[in-house]
Amino acid sequence: TTPSWVQALDKYVASKPIEDVAADLGLKAEEIIMLVANENPNGMSSKVKEAVATAALNLNRYPDADAYHLQKAIAEKYGVPQDWVVIGSGSSELLGLAAETVLSEGTTAIYPQYSFSLYPMVARLCGAETIEIPSTGDFNADLDAMADAVDERTRLIFLTNPNNPTGTYLAEKDILAFLDKIPPTVMVLFDEAYVEFLEPALRCDSMEIVRLHPNVMVARTFSKAYGLAGARVGYGIAQPGLLSMLNRVRHPFNVNDLSQIAALAALQDQEFVEKTLEVNRKGIKFLSEAFDALGLPYMGLHANFITVKVGPHADDIVQYLLKKGIIVRRMKSYDLPEWIRVSVGTPEQNERFLEVLKEALAKFE
């Protein structure tokens, strides 16, 4: 019999510590393969461990209110003035702050159909109405329809590149043409949480976009390519006019000392990022070729996950994987009940996932 917690899968996995999930499955915590949250499967940089362990910490003192050193290092890396940078407790906090800065009752926020679930959540928390714009046939944001939807109530637009959960990306010329149509009274949150995974030739010049558009904030994170999801550090880059408004709703000391130190060390360890990108490239190739061989359609390959159509038995397949300790994401909440999203793991994790997926496909076909 299927335990009731497996029935209520998403809620269960999201609300329980991994040790408890493992215990329920009769497994050890280290046997669980987490391919559900697009985290970095390579652990974290050893330089981060060292920096945190040897830091001259005084946790009796408040941290630097603006994360000065991290802010400075990010500004230098991207060639922007320091007051163009804001540090957040994960880029999630920055999405929330963007919403708080510009939204209230009577205003609206626009976002594409297949996009990060936090967008409508933070907008509604501010009392705003949310407008979801149907995506194009290839699961990408429909930029023309999004621009057409803007009216006098619109205050915020969410745009993601590359996008979660579709793995698609937007071409620079399309982004620029879109931004030219957006009035300066509308803030555009340009979410680049997965940008490091995008092939350099396909990337847009985000800093130039910020220079050209005082209403755009680029949001990035240390949670993915930098391997620091647990530290909760993200950053925003925008012109000071916009950031001074956003800083009014940001709590001072929003990023703790340990996380500031960890992120600074992670930023300086580009070797770790390069290794991560290499592991990811190989994983994307391995999984997409395997899906091709199995005849399973999938969405874009431009991030660190693949959303793949496993068919009408997707729930059974997800449960089967879970019972073997492999956790992936269902796409039910996106009205894609036949699809699952799998984060790219280590080569061993990808192989194990594929082996169990094949078992499940054979069992439920």
Ligand code: PMP
């Ligand atoms: N944006 C997108 C598109 C995401 O997928 C995520 C995390 N899943 C985030 C932002 C938030 O990441 P974090 O808060 O860890 O920086």
